[in-house]
Amino acid sequence: MKLGVFDSGIGGEAVAVSLREYFPSAKVVTVNDRGNVPYGNKSPAQVRRLTELAIQPLLDGSCDMIVLACNTATAFAIEQLRAKYPTQKFIGLExxxxxxxxxxxxxxxxxxxxxxxxxxxxxxxxxxxxxxxxHIITPDCSQWAYWIENNQLNQEHIAVTVNEVCEKGADIIVLGCTHYHWIKELIIELAAGRAQVLEPSEAIGRRIELLLQLR
Structure with missing residues (x-):
């Protein structure tokens, strides 16, 4: 089995690590678009164009499944990709x-x-x-992907953000960008038992099993 993983930057590598553990016999290939990261502040049309260009190596590589390990690319591009490449299976992250x-x-x-x-x-x-x-709180995380991508993590800002949402009563923190998977343990530490942190790594593996009818 061959799985392709795309993300605008290094977030896809975190997903790939999880998939290699989940499917130890699979070949997991990653591509990114680090020259244009982050995608989160780009227009839908830009994201669609950049995503399609970036995944060409995966489309040409006979992947059983292509994972758009980017919430923004999923939001703006996956429907277009499914329509344009109907024989290719795609999974997106939301x-x-x-x-x-x-x-x-x-x-x-x-x-x-x-x-x-x-x-x-x-x-x-x-x-x-x-x-x-x-009641959904959406704190300003607009710089997080850039910081993580460039190894310039502003831990003080992240600590303030996590503390603020916990003080407002949030008992679940959803990580809606794969870049943030790299700081999951930090966020868990900062939440200090006040909130559970969710990200979809395990769910992706289960979804692939279902769509490829592996079990």
Missing amino acids: PMIKPAAELTRTGIVAVCATPGTLTSTRYARLVQRYGSSL
Whole structure:
């Protein structure tokens, strides 16, 4: 089995690590677009164009599945890609609103994501379908992907952000950008037991199994 993983930057590598653990016999190939990272502040048209260009090596490489390990690329490009390449299977990543709604006790959830993801139609539909009963906090994480990509992490800003959402009653923090997977342990530490941190690495593996009928 061959799996292709795309992200605008290094976030896809975190997803690839998880997939290699989940499918130890699979070949997992990654591509990125670090020359244009981050995607979160770009227009939908820009994201669609850049994503399609960047994944050409995966489209040409006979992948059983291509994972768009980028919430912004999923939000703006996956429907177009599925229509244009109907024989290729794609999986996208979206903020885990449904699991958050099932797990929260306070009804207050923080979604850490890029501006592009948060303003997308797909995100709005996701919230309408699964999060209509939630109070969703969307803190300003617009610089996080850049900091992580360039190894310039502003831990003070992240600490303030995590503390603020916890003080507002959020007991679930959803990581809606794969760049943030690299700082999951830091966010867990900063939350200090006040909130559970969700990201979709394990869910991606289960979804691939289902779509490829591996079990």
